[in-house]
Amino acid sequence: MKKLNVAILGCGTVGGGTYDILLKNHDIIQERTGADIRVTRILDIRHREDIPDELYTEDINDIYNDADIDCVVETLGGIEPSTSFMLGAMKAGKHVISANKAAIANSWQELNKTADENGVKFLFEASVGGGIPVLTAIRGQLSCNNFLEVMGIVNGTTNYILTKMTEEGASYDDVLKDAQEKGFAEKDPTADVDGIDAANKLSILIALLFGKYVAPMDIPRCGIRHITQLDIGEAEMKGEKIKLIAHAVLNPDGTVKCSVKPEGIPKTHPLAGVSNEFNAVYVVGDMVGETMFYGKGAGALPTGAAIVGDIISLVK
Numbered sequence: 001m002k003k004l005n006v007a008i009l010g011c012g013t014v015g016g017g018t019y020d021i022l023l024k025n026h027d028i029i030q031e032r033t034g035a036d037i038r039v040t041r042i043l044d045i046r047h048r049e050d051i052p053d054e055l056y057t058e059d060i061n062d063i064y065n066d067a068d069i070d071c072v073v074e075t076l077g078g079i080e081p082s083t084s085f086m087l088g089a090m091k092a093g094k095h096v097i098s099a100n101k102a103a104i105a106n107s108w109q110e111l112n113k114t115a116d117e118n119g120v121k122f123l124f125e126a127s128v129g130g131g132i133p134v135l136t137a138i139r140g141q142l143s144c145n146n147f148l149e150v151m152g153i154v155n156g157t158t159n160y161i162l163t164k165m166t167e168e169g170a171s172y173d174d175v176l177k178d179a180q181e182k183g184f185a186e187k188d189p190t191a192d193v194d195g196i197d198a199a200n201k202l203s204i205l206i207a208l209l210f211g212k213y214v215a216p217m218d219i220p221r222c223g224i225r226h227i228t229q230l231d232i233g234e235a236e237m238k239g240e241k242i243k244l245i246a247h248a249v250l251n252p253d254g255t256v257k258c259s260v261k262p263e264g265i266p267k268t269h270p271l272a273g274v275s276n277e278f279n280a281v282y283v284v285g286d287m288v289g290e291t292m293f294y295g296k297g298a299g300a301l302p303t304g305a306a307i308v309g310d311i312i313s314l315v316k
């Protein structure tokens with residue numbers, strides 16, 4: 001029986017979801033992969049009552065120096081120490097899987113180069129669209145295409161706010177409070193509502209689709225703070241819905257035009273039907289034509305499922 005030992009850095013919402021899936025669906029995963037996959041170490045200062053205490057450490061060196069750990073799952077969030085920990089794990093010969101769009105987008109080249117130099121895999125399906133397997137499709141099944149365009153609703157918080165403003169006539173401030181109470185929006189929702197989170201995700205999509213790295217800070221960006229009922233009414237009159245769109249197009253000269261901004265989407269477009277906290281990524285390839293990937297872009301189990309999907313592909 002093959003074995004794969006996993007360490008989780010940060011056992012909060014997403015790391016905890018990953019732990020729960022690996023435990024709850026252990027047998028079906030083993031049946032399908034022929035591998036016994038176990039979490040053998042967790043880096044966190046907070047201990048969950050249902051997780052054995054001996055799995056926990058607060059010292060990253062315990063993970064770097066543990067020769068039995070094959071794969072490190074990074075779900076700490078934030079840019080540091082996450083980036084340093086991922087680079088350290090790669091240099092220690094461990095495969096790395098991450099959901100951390102900010103860290104990945106901001107250190108794209110260094111993370112991929114370090115993984116290559118150390119002969120380990122770096123996988124990050126969970127970083128864009130949570131549980132939606134769009135990156136795997138782009139890198140795999142769709143890879144015969146020249147990609148022409150991507151339009152993504154890749155931030156659940158802003159999609160929830162715009163949906164409630166559109167469907168219920170609610171004000172921006174009231175819906176933001178509601179989104180925070182429901183746990184979609186962060187206490188400090190700046191990265192969501194100002195489009196920073198969507199720009200991080202678009203940077204990753206551009207790198208995979210067009211083979212070009214555009215740093216998140218170089219993506220022209222406008223959030224949704226200024227959107228009013230007047231804007232929503234004007235869009236309605238034109239048969240459109242306002243959505244925060246992460247948009248990139250390949251120009252005929254090979255350059256990429258990109259932006260994150262509120263756009264009026266015709267109600268006939270498949271993205272117009274993507275409501276509440278759901279995400280969708282619409283991708284156009286020269287051979288396949290239009291495709292759209294839809295699902296839950298956040299949350300413990302959807303995002304954890306994407307991480308476990310990456311672990312399974314490592315095993316395979």
Ligand code: HSE
Nearest residue numbers: 154155156157297298
């Ligand atoms: N804050 C993010 C969102 C979480 O609202 O989509 C998932 O990346």
